[in-house]
Amino acid sequence: MPCFAQREKEMPKHVHAEPVHDALLKRAAQCASLEGPEAATRVLLDPFPESAPPEKLFRAAVRTCLNARKAAAALPLFERLASNPGLRRRMAALEIEALVKAEDMAGAEAFLARARLWTPPVAAVEQWGIALACAQEEPDAAIVLLYRHLDRFGDDVAALLPVLQQVRHKEPLTDALILRYGDSLTDPRVMIAFAWGMWNGGRPSEALYWVERVLAAGVARPPLYMLAARAAMASGDAAKARRMLSVGLMSILPEDLVGNSLLALQEILLSEDNLLEFQRELLASGEFSFSRELRSALQLTGGEMEGIIERYLRDSAAPGFEFNAREFIFFCGACIETSRYDLVRAELVRIPPEAELDTHHLIRILRMPTVEETPATRAFVINRLRALRMVDEDTPSSLILGLSLADSSADRATFAQRCAAFLDQGYPAHELRLFLAEHGASIAASVPDPAVAERLRVHSATAMDVLSDPTSLSFVNSERHLCEIMHQRMIEAGGDTPKVSILAPVHRAADLPNLRDCIARQTWPDLEAVVVANGPLCGDPAVEAAMSGLATVKVLHHHGRRVGEFLNTAADAAEGAYMVRFDADDIYYDNYVTTAIRTMQSSNADMAGKSAVFFYSETFNRIFLARHARYFADARQLGYYGTGSTQCFRREVFEKIRFIEHIDRGEDYLFYTNAIQTGWKVFNLDPFNHLIIRRTDRSAHTWHAGDRALFPGALHCLGGPQNINRLATLSVPTPPIRLAHICGLSPETLRPANLTSPAHSPPAEVPLPRQTGRPSA
Structure with a gap:
């Protein structure tokens, strides 16, 4: 892309440089999401001489790597500035930040030693010196540096907040700061940092103490009232939570409440004993200038x-x-x-x-x-x-929008040409390719230009092949092997085998065979299942008939209509020390319960779930790994929660936090949220031994969104259902894995193929027909 550099030489900088830089930043942001941070840095820096990149673009390139948690990839960028000492000094704080985040402690110490010889000293560099001490788990040294920093650079603590943001998860340092320094420093900004640090650290009572100090100091901002309300609710003080929320509602603009504070509404107002009464009081009091949209949020x-x-x-x-x-x-x-x-x-x-x-x-x-x-x-x-x-450059979303809705020949030709040109560049564009796999042939048939129509047909016909990259299957195989090693070690470590209760609501007769199979194949030695028949199955003896022969199954019938009611009913009847949710239409492999419970025991977790999940899409007849997330890790640190169909928790958690019963969706998310915010340890499990089934008929699911909505976070396509048995660890799945009642595939098509496990020799290869197009009805 030398054209950008050439244009810079030919244009007056004050007139044209910024638009050119903005265009590069926009293109880099797109590359970062589609191809990764390395591609984005090339877009930002390659058009310019290595030693003289524009400062704005260089910062953006480094920040792209840091945001992608690839700090090591940012370090070589600073070598470009070796012959430009002025620019490198201006980048000093960014360079030491990259060194610390890349865990290059020796490099960070050497850099800090050089920087401390500079005159005048750079405050931002010294801040990262504090962060370096924290990263090296030396809280006393960090506190000494903190005192020195304030003595050297004055009482303005605005620059100190990034340091506190970096170290707030380090509980020993945070405690030491509060004990030895916090009470003597009354600046509200520092107290706010302490409040958020305690909240994010799962210590709501201490967060409430600090936020109340801030409010008492006269800083009455709506977000602080929301934090106080959430912390009070998590600390068990519902009356104070409602009072804080009421004050916040009176002081906040309605449009802001709808956007940024709906979480507080969900967490505080969603309890059966106070929601409807409190909500009616708010709406009927006449004291609030509620907009129509705010009333809708409250009712929602x-x-x-x-x-x-x-x-x-x-x-x-x-x-x-x-x-x-x-x-x-x-x-x-x-x-x-x-x-x-x-x-x-x-x-x-x-x-x-x-x-x-x-x-x-x-x-x-x-x-x-x-x-x-x-x-x-x-x-x-x-x-x-x-x-x-319209934006200057196409995106998958804008192309899908145009292709979906174009109703004239001219519009169709325009969007088809732009779509083909976009995909010709080789962008992965998962969501756009999946859209073409489903609708591309019909769109191409209505495009008047034969050449453009043919290009669109080619992209449509090859969409699933492009997404079904063999490296994806290789990646999943290697991940499965690593998870098998972890599972085997956890099992060999032993431990007690308490009773585990499966909680399984079911409302479709077609799901009964699959649910029975999933319960029957579990290898955990002390297991019971509580099946709650609801909807059309409530009162139907077919449920008991389907579960006959399973001695450890209790069947209950419930006339309610919300998942939270069914789960609470099942959990109340359960006897297990651990509880595991089953969705009746998902597939749970033989070792699902065993691996989940042993992982919880080995990590001393109170609750667990899978953020990374495999799911089979009937629409595309493919298996995908969606929402790929790091597993065997604390969910609080990762910042995301597992899916509802994979929730596992100890009985003590349920006794303190029940499922919300009066909402139609989101009871799983709120259960995770309440558990984390009240101090329970929530763990992220690996994705194996479980498969979510997504039917073409979206109304068959609680969440009606189309499968494409899952794909912005989907990284890997594993191919067709012949690979269904690759998702099991420790043993070959017990046949049959039933997909027949969903996609019309016979059990014979799904025999184990190409699967190796520590406990079994590889089964013989079975020739499988190539899966193309949509599944049969």
């Missing part, structure tokens, strides 16, 4: 879908109605939860022409079930898309 947290729908319909029909995009999204969500898809389509085309809708809103609307299926709604969104100022 309480599961009052009909109230949201009725109010929107009433307001939209009134004279002088002012359209609000976020309120409309709430309305659509309520309609989808109640399966009123026709109402979404009808109201969509009634949106006033002057209403403001940005690309984000259009993409969210498009992803709602059935919206793209009618000409009127398609025409509405494509017309709005034309009216927007």
